[in-house]
Amino acid sequence: MTDQPVRLALVGAGIFTRDAHVPALNALGDQIEVVAVYSRTQKSADTVAALFGHEVATYTDLDALLAREDIDAVDITLPIPLIPDAVRRALVAGKHVVSEKPMAPSVADGRALLDFYGDHRDKVWMVAENWRYHTLFRTAADLIAAGRIGKPVMCTWNEFVTMDTSNKYYHTEWRRTGEFQGGFILDGGVHRAAALRMMLGEVASVSGFSRQVRPDLNPVDTISAALRFESGALGAYSITFAAGAPWTPTLDVVGDGGALRISGYQVIELTSGGNTDTIQVPAASDVQAELDAFAHSVLTGEPHLDTPEEGLLDVALMEAMLRAGERGEIVVPAEL
Numbered sequence: 163m164t165d166q167p168v169r170l171a172l173v174g175a176g177i178f179t180r181d182a183h184v185p186a187l188n189a190l191g192d193q194i195e196v197v198a199v200y201s202r203t204q205k206s207a208d209t210v211a212a213l214f215g216h217e218v219a220t221y222t223d224l225d226a227l228l229a230r231e232d233i234d235a236v237d238i239t240l241p242i243p244l245i246p247d248a249v250r251r252a253l254v255a256g257k258h259v260v261s262e263k264p265m266a267p268s269v270a271d272g273r274a275l276l277d278f279y280g281d282h283r284d285k286v287w288m289v290a291e292n293w294r295y296h297t298l299f300r301t302a303a304d305l306i307a308a309g310r311i312g313k314p315v316m317c318t319w320n321e322f323v324t325m326d327t328s329n330k331y332y333h334t335e336w337r338r339t340g341e342f343q344g345g346f347i348l349d350g351g352v353h354r355a356a357a358l359r360m361m362l363g364e365v366a367s368v369s370g371f372s373r374q375v376r377p378d379l380n381p382v383d384t385i386s387a388a389l390r391f392e393s394g395a396l397g398a399y400s401i402t403f404a405a406g407a408p409w410t411p412t413l414d415v416v417g418d419g420g421a422l423r424i425s426g427y428q429v430i431e432l433t434s435g436g437n438t439d440t441i442q443v444p445a446a447s448d449v450q451a452e453l454d455a456f457a458h459s460v461l462t463g464e465p466h467l468d469t470p471e472e473g474l475l476d477v478a479l480m481e482a483m484l485r486a487g488e489r490g491e492i493v494v495p496a497e498l
């Protein structure tokens with residue numbers, strides 16, 4: 163472990179950089195020092211640079227930023243189709259990498275990227291899946307692993323989202339053009355895939371239906387998938403971005419000795435033997451926790467939870483749901 167902070171460059175300066183990464187990095191204190199920021203436009207780079215209490219160099223030329231030898235690591239928050247190329251270029255430049263989820267736009271892209279990483283394993287590469295560092299899902303996974311609901315039998319998760327101009331993410335056009343599979347469903351779905359896999363293990367097969375209701379939400383905006391876990395548990399995951407409802411999304415997991423319900427992303431209700439406990443999970447920044455783990459890995463070489471392999475399995479589960487929906491077939495999620 164060195165006393166020196168990780169010298170970090172931000173590659174991307176959009177909504178999630180401003181809303182989540184910058185506050186988390188500012189809260190992390192002296193483990194990480196942000197020294198540079200890249201964006202496609204000078205305006206976005208300047209806006210993010212100004213959010214730090216010290217001077218941060220700005221770039222609109224990624225190669226010029228990557229050529230700086232005094233930068234140890236990069237934090238990539240680009241549109242999904244641009245992530246693989248940016249990860250490759252950063253690894254070639256000898257940087258440690260944390261790149262936002264999803265790991266890649268598809269399993270094929272993800273596998274190619276993982277092969278490429280094979281020659282750069284001396285560098286840390288974290289796929290920033292913050293839900294793996296979310297205290298709520300970690301607590302739920304621990305309760306299930308401890309047998310508090312018995313053997314899991316079934317889970318259901320339904321979400322209804324109005325994705326229109328009132329939502330800031332609607333204005334990121336790249337999510338709606340159909341350039342990558344699933345659009346918003348892949349973008350948000352990998353979080354759900356990560357959470358389900360943490361709590362219930364791997365999914366053996368998937369069937370389902372999908373459709374595009376809104377012409378402006380390409381290539382698909384609505385999916386209803388049935389899941390069969392390797393454990394034998396069954397599940398249903400449904401989401402639409404084409405129609406909203408005022409209710410908090412609820413995830414129910416029922417076992418042969420109890421059940422748990424997650425709603426509002428801060429509370430777990432655990433019921434067993436006629437007693438129901440409400441477990442209030444402390445609000446903590448999962449993005450801060452993952453970036454803390456990234457810095458720790460860079461400084462010490464110790465492992466973190468967000469490996470590219472885990473990220474690829476999250477993409478594989480979502481890709482299986484999307485394929486099943488397109489083809490009306492039963493699909494086995496790709497393995498590593």
Ligand code: NAP
Nearest residue numbers: 174175176177178179201202203206239240241262263334
């Ligand atoms: P965004 O607001 O669209 O920002 C994307 C960044 O990439 C900006 O710096 C933007 O530059 C640049 N960019 C946009 N289009 C580009 C293009 N065609 N060529 C080159 N650069 C381009 O995106 P975001 O919503 O912050 O999402 C960024 C990443 O974070 C995605 O991978 C997303 O999945 C992830 N994310 C994660 C979470 C989470 O909960 N973990 C939540 C939201 C997003 P300019 O502004 O200069 O044009």
